[in-house]
Every structure is written in C-alpha cells, then in structure tokens.
Amino acid sequence: MSGILLLEQALNGLQLGLMLFLLAAGLTLVFGIMDMVNLAHGSLYMVGAYLIATATQASGSFWWGLAAGVAGTALFGVLLEVSVLRRLYRRDHVTQVLGTFAILLMCNEAVRMIWGSQPLSLNPPAALSGPVELLPGFFYPAFRLLIIVVGLTTAVLLYLLVTRTRLGMQVRAGASNRDMALAMGTNVQRLFTAVFGLGAALCALAGGMLGPLLAVQVGMGESILILAFVVIVIGGIGSIRGALVGALLVGMVDSGGRTLLPMVFESLFGAALAADAAPAVASILIYVLMAAVLFFKPRGLFPAHG
Amino acid sequence: MHLPRFAPSRLVLTAALAAATAGAWAQSTEPVRVGLLSTLSGPGAGLGVDIRDGFQLAVKLNGGKLGGRPAEVIVADDQANPEVGRQTADRLIKRDKVDFMTGIVFSNVMLAVGTPTFASKTFYVSANAGPSQYAGEQCSPYFFSASYQNDNMHEAVGKTVTDKGFKRVALIAPNYPAGKDALTGFKRFYKGEIASETYTALNQLDYGAELSKLRATKPDAVYIFLPGGLGINFIKQFVGAGLSKDITLFGPGFSGDEDVIKAVGDPMLGMFNTSQWGHDMDNAANKKFVAEFEKEYGRLPTLYAAQGYDAARLMDAGVRDSKGKLDDKAAVKKALETAKFDSVRGAFKFNTNHFPIQDYYLRVITRDAKGRVTNRTLGTVFKNHADAYAANCKMPGL
Numbered sequence: 001m002s003g004i005l006l007l008e009q010a011l012n013g014l015q016l017g018l019m020l021f022l023l024a025a026g027l028t029l030v031f032g033i034m035d036m037v038n039l040a041h042g043s044l045y046m047v048g049a050y051l052i053a054t055a056t057q058a059s060g061s062f063w064w065g066l067a068a069g070v071a072g073t074a075l076f077g078v079l080l081e082v083s084v085l086r087r088l089y090r091r092d093h094v095t096q097v098l099g100t101f102a103i104l105l106m107c108n109e110a111v112r113m114i115w116g117s118q119p120l121s122l123n124p125p126a127a128l129s130g131p132v133e134l135l136p137g138f139f140y141p142a143f144r145l146l147i148i149v150v151g152l153t154t155a156v157l158l159y160l161l162v163t164r165t166r167l168g169m170q171v172r173a174g175a176s177n178r179d180m181a182l183a184m185g186t187n188v189q190r191l192f193t194a195v196f197g198l199g200a201a202l203c204a205l206a207g208g209m210l211g212p213l214l215a216v217q218v219g220m221g222e223s224i225l226i227l228a229f230v231v232i233v234i235g236g237i238g239s240i241r242g243a244l245v246g247a248l249l250v251g252m253v254d255s256g257g258r259t260l261l262p263m264v265f266e267s268l269f270g271a272a273l274a275a276d277a278a279p280a281v282a283s284i285l286i287y288v289l290m291a292a293v294l295f296f297k298p299r300g301l302f303p304a305h306g
Numbered sequence: 307m308h309l310p311r312f313a314p315s316r317l318v319l320t321a322a323l324a325a326a327t328a329g330a331w332a333q334s335t336e337p338v339r340v341g342l343l344s345t346l347s348g349p350g351a352g353l354g355v356d357i358r359d360g361f362q363l364a365v366k367l368n369g370g371k372l373g374g375r376p377a378e379v380i381v382a383d384d385q386a387n388p389e390v391g392r393q394t395a396d397r398l399i400k401r402d403k404v405d406f407m408t409g410i411v412f413s414n415v416m417l418a419v420g421t422p423t424f425a426s427k428t429f430y431v432s433a434n435a436g437p438s439q440y441a442g443e444q445c446s447p448y449f450f451s452a453s454y455q456n457d458n459m460h461e462a463v464g465k466t467v468t469d470k471g472f473k474r475v476a477l478i479a480p481n482y483p484a485g486k487d488a489l490t491g492f493k494r495f496y497k498g499e500i501a502s503e504t505y506t507a508l509n510q511l512d513y514g515a516e517l518s519k520l521r522a523t524k525p526d527a528v529y530i531f532l533p534g535g536l537g538i539n540f541i542k543q544f545v546g547a548g549l550s551k552d553i554t555l556f557g558p559g560f561s562g563d564e565d566v567i568k569a570v571g572d573p574m575l576g577m578f579n580t581s582q583w584g585h586d587m588d589n590a591a592n593k594k595f596v597a598e599f600e601k602e603y604g605r606l607p608t609l610y611a612a613q614g615y616d617a618a619r620l621m622d623a624g625v626r627d628s629k630g631k632l633d634d635k636a637a638v639k640k641a642l643e644t645a646k647f648d649s650v651r652g653a654f655k656f657n658t659n660h661f662p663i664q665d666y667y668l669r670v671i672t673r674d675a676k677g678r679v680t681n682r683t684l685g686t687v688f689k690n691h692a693d694a695y696a697a698n699c700k701m702p703g704l
Contacts, residue, residue, distance in 0.1 A: 005522050012514030108347070117351040118605075119538055119569035124546065129573075131548030139521075141546040144514070213543055214511050215535035215569055219349040223509050258515035262504075275503060279481045283507035 004138045009259050010252070015144050017251025018151025022206035023224060024231040024243040025158060026199020032238020032304050033174040034192055036085070037093050039100040041203065041228065042221025043107035048073040048204025049211040049220065050111055053122035062125040062212075070204040077200025081193050089192070108218050119217035122208075147209045154205065155244055162240050171195060175238040175304045230286055234293045236300025245301055250286050257285040337378035338625055338632065341398035343391060343419065344409035344433075346383040349535050352565045353411045353610050354383075357433045359603055360614030361408065364622070367598060372618070373625020380404065386411070388418035395419040399426045405632045406431055406624075408617045411610070413437040413456060413484055424448045427635055427704070429624070429642065433617040434610060436661060438487060442695030445659045447704050450642050452617040454582050455661045455693035456484065457491030459558035460531065462580035462666040462687040464495030467527055467556055469687075474501040476525040476553075478516060480536060481505035488531035488558070494694065501525035506536075513540045517547045527554040530561060537561040538569045545573035554578070562671055563608040567679055574671045574679060582664050583612045583651040584683035586674075591648035606680060612650050623647040635704050653690075659699035663692045 027041045051072045056065025084103065088096045123129065124143040131139040162168035170191050173181040182188050207216075214220065231250050235242025261282045265274035293301060342361055344354035358381060365377045380402050384391035391410065398404050399422065407423050407430045410416045416435035423430050424446045432451040440446060441455045467475055475498060479485035485505060493500070501523050504516055520528060532540050537557065544550060550573070559581030560566075567574050585596045585606055595615055599607040607615075620642065627641035628634060643656055657663045666688040669681040 002522075005518050008518040008521075009515060012512070012518065016512050016514070112347075112351065117346075117355040118565045119352065119535060121569050121571045123542075123571050123573070129546060131546070139548050141543070141548070143546055210511075213539065213546065215538035217349055217535050217538075217569070218347075218351060220535070223511060255512070255515050258506075259519060275505065279505040279507065283481075283510075 005259065007138065008140065009255050011140060011144065011148065013252035013255035014248065015147050015151070016255060017248035018148060018155065019206050019210055020227055020231050020250055021151065021155060021244050021247035022202045023228040024235070024247050025240055026202045027228050028232040028235065028238055028240065028243045029171065029175070029195050030199055031232060033171060033178065033195060034089050036089055037096045037100065039097060039225070040103040040107065042225030043104050044073055044077055044200045044203035045207045045224060046111060046221040047076055047107060049122065049207030049216045050115055050120060052204065052208040053120045053211060053216050056122060066208045069208055070201050073204030074197045074201040078193055078197040081196040085196070112218050117218065119215045122211040122216050124212040143212055150209055154202070158240060167194065230290050234290055234300060236302040236304060238304030239302040242300055242302035249289065253289050254286050257282040335376060337376045338372045339402060339404040340377060340379045340621065341395070341402065341404035341407045342379050342381045342409040343384050343394055343398060343407060345386045345411045348386055350386045350411060353534070354409065356608045356610035357409050357411065357614035360599070360607060360611035361433065361618045363599055363602055364615045364618035368622060372622045373630060375625060375630055384410065384415050386415060388415050391415040392418045392422065395422055399423065399428055404428065406621050408433050410435045420446070420449065429638060431617045431620055433613040438695050441659050441661050441693050442698035445699035445701055447639055447701060449660055450620065450656070451661045452620050453613045455695065456487055458666060458691065458693060459580050460488045460491030461495045463529055463556050463558060464492040466578065466580060466668050466687050467529065468495065468497045472527040472554065473498045474525045476501045476520055476523060476528045477503045478528065479505060479531040480508045482508050485531060492529055510536065511539060513543050517543060517549060520549055520553065525553060527556055529556045531558055532561060538566055541570050542573060559609050559669070562669065562681065564606045564680065565608050567671060572679060577671045579669050580666055580687055581609055581669055582666050583609055584667055584669050584681055586683055587652065589652050592650040595650045616649050619647045620645050639704060657692050657696050658701060659696045661693050661696065663690050665689050666691055
C-alpha cells in the first residue's frame with residue numbers, strides 16, 4: 001500500500017518538476033544570457049493558458065487549441081521583446097524589476113478586460129480525462145502521464161537544441177560570456193529575440209499542460225513564477241541543466257514533503273502537533289532546500305557563467 | 307436709499323423660507339452615498355465583481371435610487387489586502403463621507419475595515435464576510451450581515467453528511483484562520499468518524515499529494531473548504547484521479563458556485579454543496595433577480611451576486627423606513643433591524659447580533675433543462691438557523 005503511495009508521489013513530483021522546468025528554462029536563459037530579471041515571465045504563462053483555453057473552446061479540439069495558443073504566445077513574447085524589453089537590457093536590475101512588474105500588472109488587467117474576472121474552463125481531452133491502471137491496483141490520472149511525457153520530450157529536445165545546434169552554441173556562449181560572444185560575431189539582438197520567443201512558447205506549453213489541472217485565472221502566473229525563481233536559483237542562473245535538476249528537486253521535495261512530513265511528525269510528536277506543524281514545515285521545505293544549496297554552492301548547482 | 311422699514315425682516319423671512327424649502331429639497335435629492343469596497347483585482351476578483359454587479363443591478367432596477375433618494379455608489383478595490391482595505395475605507399468615510407459601507411469579500415479585510423468604520427458611526431451592510439468575531443463578543447450596532455455567519459454553511463454540510471449516512475469523512479482546508487473555522491463549523495454538526503484532516507498551503511496549486519493520501523485512506527466522502535482557484539484545482543484533479551467514483555465530494559456553497567462551475571465544467575456534476583440561496587429558488591423576488599441579472603451580464607448569478615443584490619435592497623429599506631434621516635443613527639439602526647424587503651432567499655430576519663436567522667439548503671450540480679451544468683436546490687438542511695455566537699453578543703449602544 002505505502003509502496004504505491006510512494007510511487008504515486010514520485011510520479012507527482014516528476015510531473016510538477018517537469019512543468020516547473022518548462023517555465024524555468026525560459027526564465028534562466030533570459031536571466032543568464034541577457035542578464036535581465038523578468039518578472040513578466042509568469043504573465044506569458046497566463047497569456048498562454050488563456051489563449052489555449054480560448055482556442056480550445058473555439059476549435060473544439062484541445063490539440064489544435066494547444067498548437068494555436070503556443071504559437072500565439074510565442075508571437076506575443078517576440079512582440080514584447082522587440083517593443084519594450086529590448087530597452088531594459090542595459091539598465092540596472094531595479095529598473096528591470098520595476099519595468100517588468102509593470103508589464104505583469106498590465107497583462108493581468110488586460111486579460112481581465114478581455115476575458116473577465118471569472119476563471120476560464122480548460123479541460124483535458126475526453127480520452128485522457130480519467131485514470132489509467134499502471135500496475136494492478138495502482139491508478140494514475142492519464143493526463144498527468146501525458147504531462148510527464150510532454151515534459152520529458154521537451155527536455156530532451158531542448159537539451160539537443162542547446163548542445164547540438166548552432167543556435168544552442170550561441171546561447172551557451174552568450175550565457176557564459178556575453179561580451180566575448182558579441183566579439184565573435186554573434187547577432188546578439190536576434191539571438192535574444194529568438195530566445196525570448198522560445199521561452200514564451202515553453203511558458204504557453206506549461207500553461208496548456210497545467211491548465212486542465214489548475215485554474216485558468218488572472219494572477220495564475222505569479223504563484224508559479226516564485227517557484228520558477230527558486231528553481232533557477234537552485235540550479236544556477238543561465239544553465240539549462242541546472243534548471244532541469246533544480247526543477248526536479250523542487251518538484252520531488254514539494255510533493256514528497258507534503259505526504260511524508262505529516263506521517264513522520266505524527267510518529268514523532270503525536271497527531272495534534274503534526275496537524276499544526278507539518279503543513280507549515282512542508283510549505284517552507286523548498287525554501288529550506290534553496291537556502292541549503294546557496295549555503296554550500298552560492299552560485300547554484302550548475303553555474304553557467306565561466 | 308429709501309427702502310421700506312419692514313424690508314429686512316421680509317428679506318430674512320424669504321431667506322428662511324427659501325432655506326427651509328432648500329433643506330427639504332436637499333433631503334430628497336441629496337444622494338445616499340454608498341462605499342462599495344470589494345476585491346476587484348487579483349485571483350479573488352471574480353467574487354468582488356459579482357457582489358458589485360449584484361449591488362448595482364438592484365440600484366438600477368430601483369431607478370438609481372435607495373429609499374427614494376438618488377444613490378451614489380462609490381466603487382473601490384481592497385485587493386484582498388487588509389492594509390489596502392483599511393486605507394481605502396478611511397478615504398471613503400472621511401473624504402467621500404459615505405452613509406453606508408458594503409462589499410467586502412474576505413473576513414481578514416473585514417476585520418481590518420470594521421474598526422474605523424464602526425468608530426466613525428458608519429453603517430456596514432455585509433454582502434459576504436461574516437466573521438465570528440462580529441457575531442459574538444465584538445458585535446457592533448453598525449454591522450449588519452445580509453449574507454451569513456462564516457460557520458453556517460460548513461455546519462449545514464456537516465449535518466447533510468451525517469444525515470446522508472456517511473461514516474468516514476476526510477476534511478481538507480487551507481492552513482489559515484478561516485480554514486480552521488470552517489472545519490470547526492463542520493465538526494459542530496458532523497457525528498461520524500474523521501478519516502483525515504489535512505491543512506494545505508494557501509497558495510498551493512497541485513493537490514497530487516493530498517489525493518494520493520485520500521486514495522490510501524479510502525473515506526466515503528471528502529469535505530473541502532478551498533475558496534476560489536484552490537477549489538477549482540482540487541476538483542479538477544480529484545475527478546482526473548478517478549476518485550469521484552468512490553468518494554462523494556461535498557463543499558460549502560462557494561466551492562460549488564457558478565464561477566467555479568464555469569471554470570471546471572462537466573467534472574463538477576454530482577457535487578453536493580450548501581447555501582442560503584439558489585438561483586432556482588421559487589419566489590418572485592428571486593425570479594426577477596435571476597432574469598434581470600442574466601439579461602444585464604449574460605451569466606448566471608452566484609451567491610455573491612445575490613448577497614450584493616440583497617445588501618442594496620436592505621439599504622433601500624433602511625433609508626426608506628428611517629424617512630431618509632441618515633444622521634439619526636438610532637432611526638437607521640431600527641429601520642435596518644426591522645427591514646421589510648423581499649430577500650431573494652425568501653424569509654429573512656435579523657438575530658440580536660445583526661446576523662440573519664435563515665434557512666440553509668442543499669444543492670447539487672446537475673444539467674438543467676437548457677443543458678447547462680448548474681446548481682439545483684434539493685431541500686432544506688436547516689430551518690431558521692442562527693449562528694453559534696449570538697449568545698456571546700452583548701450589543702453595545704450607538
């Protein structure tokens with residue numbers, strides 16, 4: 001029985017971790033290569049989820065909705081980069097935080113003006129809406145399995161893109177030493193736009209995958225953005241590999257902590273104290289993890305800058 | 307200048323007459339000012355928007371008037387933040403000099419706004435928040451609830467679950483004061499065994515861990531108090547995990563209301579929830595409200611909209627029955643306490659602590675005749691139900 005519980009938790013952790021990775025990948029590249037703090041990253045996730053929900057309702061097919069929404073969000077990201085963010089790269093971090101925070105607020109209110117304040121419906125395709133029996137007596141939601149498959153596939157593709165292609169080489173060069181990459185003839189402006197568009201598409205993909213599990217509503221980006229920042233700080237800013245490892249760590253620790261801590265506390269301190277203390281401790285666990293990583297490796301697990 | 311001697315006195319007389327007429331005129335056309343402070347931004351905005359829309363609909367249907375005087379509704383956003391709420395309330399009371407306050411969704415904001423509002427002798431008509439503090443020891447002559455006391459809906463679910471014969475129930479609520487109060491209210495009327503009691507983080511997105519635990523503990527039913535987006539996330543994941551086949555889902559009215567249904571859709575079918583109101587309730591006031599609301603806003607009203615609507619109609623009765631003398635606090639208080647208005651929930655009367663004594667109903671989410679997924683009222687859980695705190699309220703003087 002508890003074996004199944006552990007297995008299910010491991011899958012939950014993997015699934016949450018992979019989705020965090022999709023968000024953190026774009027964030028870490030923007031932060032690492034462009035040295036830019038982008039608080040509006042979560043807004044791309046929200047815009048993506050809204051576009052996918054709308055396109056799904058219009059077309060009647062989740063898959064077409066997903067494709068249209070991801071493409072639309074990538075376009076939105078590119079436009080945002082070209083029109084506004086480009087002007088913020090050379091400014092200091094405080095200006096960037098203020099500027100992108102303003103974009104975040106504007107996105108929230110614009111979404112509210114277009115779609116209204118009530119959350120939107122986005123449900124998984126009917127074939128994937130129920131559970132599947134993975135092992136005898138072990139049921140797992142089919143859609144969560146799909147999320148794991150999509151997350152793993154994207155991680156592999158991203159890994160190939162970064163390590164095996166010319167674009168990836170430029171990205172890595174930009175992340176480890178921007179001035180040198182510039183001196184070697186990389187068109188940094190175009191690279192930035194491409195990276196930003198890619199980051200936006202990954203956000204939308206995460207929004208489309210998580211939308212059927214979570215609420216598609218105004219402000220959905222902020223709660224997940226904090227986790228994404230924790231991930232890139234743990235993984236090391238600018239590193240895709242770091243983002244993957246950090247995301248999986250955060251996903252596992254978060255899911256595992258919420259199941260295991262109450263059990264451990266109950267056997268140690270009794271039920272009454274466990275009911276009060278365990279949820280509180282479980283919710284700070286990932287921040288404890290972050291603090292521990294920063295204590296031993298102040299630049300994260302896989303620092304990108306050389 | 308050869309003015310007649312009596313001229314000054316005639317002038318004074320004319321002026322006095324003019325002033326008196328103007329005074330009477332001012333009383334009937336001087337607007338009633340209402341500060342509608344609600345949550346209009348952030349994740350909780352849907353709730354505040356519904357209160358606002360319900361309130362404004364009532365004013366509109368009343369010809370833009372409250373108690374025969376023109377109504378001026380000043381809408382402000384508390385951002386679900388007690389600090390912001392308190393500052394904005396100060397502005398509404400001191401600068402805009404409002405006669406009534408209303409609109410707050412969240413009890414923590416309510417507790418922050420209540421103190422300065424009551425101190426300034428401004429009447430507050432609640433369209434949602436009903437914290438236990440204001441029902442019990444800290445009750446105020448300036449506070450009137452047109453909604454419910456926070457514990458009531460949870461008590462109604464506790465009774466329903468017991469009546470339906472469920473023996474092992476799992477409880478889930480966020481780890482904050484209202485979450486603990488909710489489960490306390492539930493347990494006040496639930497007689498069976500509690501399979502597990504889980505408190506989750508208030509910003510939690512993924513309930514995978516809690517669902518695995520449910521699968522392992524195998525309760526007959528699960529009761530959730532997860533407001534707004536939390537409930538949406540939980541219900542979607544609960545159904546996706548296939549647990550809805552073996553475990554019956556119960557929630558308070560706000561976890562099964564039209565805003566949540568709109569976001570979740572078909573997976574909501576079959577969920578039980580309790581409320582003091584349902585959009586299908588068969589009374590003339592309610593039929594008019596639901597039809598006009600749908601016509602005006604193109605969606606079904608939620609509980610919050612109904613409460614906003616009733617808050618406006620309660621104020622209307624208060625202004626009317628105090629003959630528009632809003633400075634006479636005792637008259638307004640008496641008019642509100644005995645307010646005669648047709649509530650959309652049917653019978654409505656105030657307890658000694660200014661909270662309603664009312665019926666609570668069981669609703670289930672089904673498909674209606676038009677094929678929409680929506681609530682259907684099944685029956686009465688409590689008749690003339692009062693809250694558990696009224697006995698602790700020694701209502702102070704004005």
